[in-house]
Amino acid sequence: xxxxxxxxxxxxxxxxxxxxxxxxxxxxxxxxxxxxxxxxxxxxxxxxxxxxxxxxxxxxxxxxxxxxxxxxxxxxxxxxx
Amino acid sequence: xxxxxxxxxxxxxxxxxxxxxxxxxxxxxxxxxxxxxxxxxxxxxxxxxxxxxxxxxxxxxxxxxxxxxxxxxxxxxxxxxxxxxxxxxxxxxxxxxxxxxxxxxxxxxxxxxxxxxxxxxxxxxxxxxxxxxxxxxxxxxxxxxxxxxxx
Numbered sequence: 001x002x003x004x005x006x007x008x009x010x011x012x013x014x015x016x017x018x019x020x021x022x023x024x025x026x027x028x029x030x031x032x033x034x035x036x037x038x039x040x041x042x043x044x045x046x047x048x049x050x051x052x053x054x055x056x057x058x059x060x061x062x063x064x065x066x067x068x069x070x071x072x073x074x075x076x077x078x079x080x081x
Numbered sequence: 082x083x084x085x086x087x088x089x090x091x092x093x094x095x096x097x098x099x100x101x102x103x104x105x106x107x108x109x110x111x112x113x114x115x116x117x118x119x120x121x122x123x124x125x126x127x128x129x130x131x132x133x134x135x136x137x138x139x140x141x142x143x144x145x146x147x148x149x150x151x152x153x154x155x156x157x158x159x160x161x162x163x164x165x166x167x168x169x170x171x172x173x174x175x176x177x178x179x180x181x182x183x184x185x186x187x188x189x190x191x192x193x194x195x196x197x198x199x200x201x202x203x204x205x206x207x208x209x210x211x212x213x214x215x216x217x218x219x220x221x222x223x224x225x226x227x228x229x230x231x232x
Binding site for chain 1: 115131132133134136137140162173174194197198199200201202203204205206215216217218222
């Protein structure tokens with residue numbers, strides 16, 4: 001699965017995009033799995049209230065299913081304009 | 082109807098001209114231009130870096146234009162948003178709404194900006210004397226967007 005990170009999540013994790021081998025069935029499971037793998041993920045996902053999620057480029061939430069999903073993105077609330 | 086996500090600056094009069102040159106059914110053109118301020122979070126800002134999500138950003142801006150055109154009778158819309166390195170005084174964003182009469186153009190321009198603030202995947206990082214920091218989203222922006230949901 002392709003996983004994207006933006007803004008301070010990208011900085012804390014150290015990459016903007018990576019391929020992740022996972023059997024996680026929801027976004028929450030993916031976050032838990034990454035958090036247990038390495039400290040940099042734990043640092044990025046420490047406060048999930050500050051993190052937004054998109055699955056296959058559609059905004060969703062932490063409980064969203066990953067069944068059939070190709071891409072997950074994590075980012076802070078948007079601050080354009 | 083068109084969007085551009087670009088590093089380069091934009092020329093407002095040229096953008097208006099492109100929308101109005103080929104037609105005579107437009108009676109009102111409203112533009113909004115956003116600039117980089119020299120203060121943020123109570124700190125002087127010397128530079129800004131704007132990150133975005135290539136591909137997704139264009140899609141999000143097009144969706145905002147589509148919603149505006151479903152809501153108001155518009156003859157033309159245009160959104161230009163810059164990314165990359167910017168400094169105070171630089172133009173960041175341009176929104177144009179054109180309609181036969183002014184009411185729709187005024188409202189649609191504000192609608193598109195309010196939605197852009199909370200729906201377009203851009204993230205600002207400001208450089209201050211205390212170092213660089215990511216700008217926090219403002220509750221006021223969510224409130225501004227939410228008021229359009231009311232009947």
